[in-house]
Amino acid sequence: MMEALDIFASAGLWAAVLRIATPLIFGTLGALICERSGVLNLGIEGIMTFGAMIGWMTVYHGGGLWAGIAVAALSGAMFGLLHAAMTVPLGLSQHVTGLGITLFASSLSYYIFRLSIPVSGSPPTIVPFQPIAIPGLSDIPFLGEALFSQTAPTYLAILLAVVAAIALARTPLGLAVRIVGENPHAAEAQGIDPIRLRIGAVVVGSALMAVGGAFLTLSAFNSFFPTMVQGRGWVCIALVVFASWKPARALLGALLFALFDAYQLRLSHVVGKAIPYQLFLMIPYLMSILALLVMARRARVPQALMQPFRRGER
Amino acid sequence: MSIAVSRRAFLLGTAAGTLALATSRVSAAEKLKVAGIHASPVENAWNSRLHEALLAAAKDGVIEYTFSEGVSGTDYPRAMREYAEAGNKLIVGESYAVETEARQVAADYPDTAFLMGSSGGPAGDNFGTFGTWNxxxxxxxxxxxxxxxxxxxxxxxxxxxxxxxxxxxxxxxxxxxxxxxxxxxxxxxxxxxxxxxxxxxxxxxxxxxxxxxxxxxxxxxxxxxxxxxxxxxxxxxxxxxxxxxxxxxxxxWYFRPILDAAVKDVQAGEKTGKDYSPYSFMKEGGxxxxxxxxxxxxxxxxxxxxxxxxxxxxxxxxxxxxxxxx
Missing domain, CATH: 3.40.50.2300 (Response regulator)
Structure with missing residues (x-):
């Protein structure tokens, strides 16, 4: 029993939490921004896959790591534009369009990857982001290793969560996004164009999703595999609900999910065969469902989520 | 998601396959027509071993090789049928997700040999299996x-x-x-x-x-x-x-000994519904x-x-x- 608790005292656990959480933070923030403006974006899984592929491909062909992140963001923005064009001015079903984008983007990544990289059991590698030491902070015992030995995108993800929280709650633009998600007609009466704003929110949100995917190939690993996103996008969609559509809670939710995951990887070594390993793999998802039950009761869904805005409609 | 991926991959694979067939038709008189159906992308370590051995055999002029990758379980039996209908004499793949259906397909095509990575045993005269024993x-x-x-x-x-x-x-x-x-x-x-x-x-x-x-x-x-x-x-x-x-x-792990044994059996007209796992052993070079x-x-x-x-x-x-x- 003590050993199960000792795990929490290891710096490695907390470092793993931040690593595992990073793609989820990007993805959840992206999905959250889309949904706050009233558009559900189920294209996330495919957009993350494409971001992972194109980001890696950029670096493989000689680009810098940050160029990889930028290209991934740009590709995400393009898929976002596609999703927005279908769902916002045309008002098509957001579920169907989103799933369509996921199918399209993941298949297209596979296609591009297969055409441009020779088949091999050990695909080519790039040199990924390295952990950066923050002067002063990284030398603190325990905390330094636990929290300040990450790669740059991880710090960026946390920074973005803070920026998104402030922007949504405290800026005129954030207010406009929120109104459009609650009552687009009221927004229009205020002189805000809900169509343009929604398109903008989906484009920005989708760009963040793609960066989350790019983290997998540019920092968490150094090669691309066509199926490597492994449902992380769907986890992000659930985390948005967990977060009650609030960026700060989204950060918390992603960290909590990552904590369960990092913990179960270690717990299995302590407990051994007493419990089947499948149970450990379930832990993060089970805990997320439990947390969801508690949090979702109080969650306030954006009132106009999934409702297309048609000008002049009553 | 996997269905769409596999379909696209399947199309791509068959398109590439047709192209390969078209270009190598002249010299393909004696070569055995072999198809590979991979449930995962061929980057997957295990599939890459099969793929590599099949490519090498094709390069040696022993077989003519076409393949599909990322074929999901729901598509797998259909892909097997299509390759059998297309006149392939040996179909190599994995039946882990479709053990029953794969054996049914094999029973429908007695003139085609199947060589499948499987958790079960061989079936009939033409459904051979192998384990990955390294x-x-x-x-x-x-x-x-x-x-x-x-x-x-x-x-x-x-x-x-x-x-x-x-x-x-x-x-x-x-x-x-x-x-x-x-x-x-x-x-x-x-x-x-x-x-x-x-x-x-x-x-x-x-x-x-x-x-x-x-x-x-x-x-x-x-x-x-x-x-x-x-x-x-x-x-x-x-x-x-x-x-x-x-x-x-x-x-x-080397797949080539298993492949060579199966190719030999097919060419000799012998029963291929057997367990090829022993060719994974070290003494066979597996x-x-x-x-x-x-x-x-x-x-x-x-x-x-x-x-x-x-x-x-x-x-x-x-x-x-x-x-x-x-």
Whole structure:
């Protein structure tokens, strides 16, 4: 029993939490921004896959790591534009369009990857982001290793969560996004164009999703595999609900999910065969469902989520 | 998602296949028409072994090879039928997700031979099976690994505890234990065949728990070892070029002996509904250890080589233990 608790005292656990959480933070923030403006974006899984592929491909062909992140963001923005064009001015079903984008983007990544990289059991590698030491902070015992030995995108993800929280709650633009998600007609009466704003929110949100995917190939690993996103996008969609559509809670939710995951990887070594390993793999998802039950009761869904805005409609 | 991926891949595969057929028709008089149906992308370590052997056989002029990859379970029997209808004489693949349906398809096409990676046995006259047995090489890798550890703790990262994975990890452990009876073992299953970042996290968790040698059944494990400056063993293919400072030994698996045996049977018109697993054994050239001499402890090599010889001449049998390692 003590050993199960000792795990929490290891710096490695907390470092793993931040690593595992990073793609989820990007993805959840992206999905959250889309949904706050009233558009559900189920294209996330495919957009993350494409971001992972194109980001890696950029670096493989000689680009810098940050160029990889930028290209991934740009590709995400393009898929976002596609999703927005279908769902916002045309008002098509957001579920169907989103799933369509996921199918399209993941298949297209596979296609591009297969055409441009020779088949091999050990695909080519790039040199990924390295952990950066923050002067002063990284030398603190325990905390330094636990929290300040990450790669740059991880710090960026946390920074973005803070920026998104402030922007949504405290800026005129954030207010406009929120109104459009609650009552687009009221927004229009205020002189805000809900169509343009929604398109903008989906484009920005989708760009963040793609960066989350790019983290997998540019920092968490150094090669691309066509199926490597492994449902992380769907986890992000659930985390948005967990977060009650609030960026700060989204950060918390992603960290909590990552904590369960990092913990179960270690717990299995302590407990051994007493419990089947499948149970450990379930832990993060089970805990997320439990947390969801508690949090979702109080969650306030954006009132106009999934409702297309048609000008002049009553 | 997987359906759309597989469909696209299937189209791509068949398109490429048709192209290949068109260009090689002139010289293809005696070559056996062989199709590969891969449930995963051919990057997957296991599929890449099949794919590589099939490509090599095609290059040697023994067979004519077309393939599809990323074919999901729901599409798999249909792909088998299409390749059978297209006149392929031997269809190579994996029936792990479609054991019953694959055997039904085989029964419908008695003139086509099927050679499938399978957890079940052969069926009828034309449904042959094979297991992925590189446990002998894993045992030898364990012998080399044993004296290299300072902590005496050996980790292993696997996908899912199916017999083929278990046998491999258990054989590695048996090899370690022979030289080091007090060794402590850790194992982590990531529940998927395709998540290198997760395999890496699992490896890092084991290093946190004291492991200083990792057996990487999954790609991504060696990345954890590399990051923490410890050593690692690869499985199925040679990971040393990818991680030159980290992977000191690989339990290689070669599909070619199984393929050659099946091709020979088809050409001779003999029954192919049999278990081809024995061609995975070291004495058939189906698996072997490759290692970098400069990275291992010199004194451990002669004992390992002696054991290797004993395995080849049949005087030593590596224990086959399919129980789930803990």
């Amino acid at each position: 446990h002998e090489a894993a045992y030898l890798a364990g012998m080399l690994a044993a004296p290299m550890s300072k902590t005496g703790t050996f980790g292993a990262v696997g996908a899912i505890p199916i017999p083929e994975v278990n046998i491999l990890i258990n054989a590695f452990r048996a090899g370690v234990s022979e030289a080091r009876p007090d060794a402590k073992f850790l194992v982590g299953f990531i529940g998927t065949f395709f998540d290198p970042p997760k395999a890496r996290e699992s490896g890092l968790a084991q290093i946190d728990a004291g492991a200083d040698i990792l057996f990487g059944e999954r790609i991504g494990t060696a990345d954890a070892a590399k990051e923490k400056g410890i050593k690692s063993v690869g499985s199925l293919l040679d990971y040393t070029p990818r991680y030159p400072e980290t992977v000191f030994a690989n339990a290689m 698996n072997d250890i490759v290692f970098s001499e400069s990275m291992v402890i010199k004194d451990s090599i002669p004992a390992m080589e002696a054991k290797r010889k004993a395995i080849k001449d049949g005087s030593f049998k590596v224990p086959v233990d399919p129980s789930e390692p803990t």
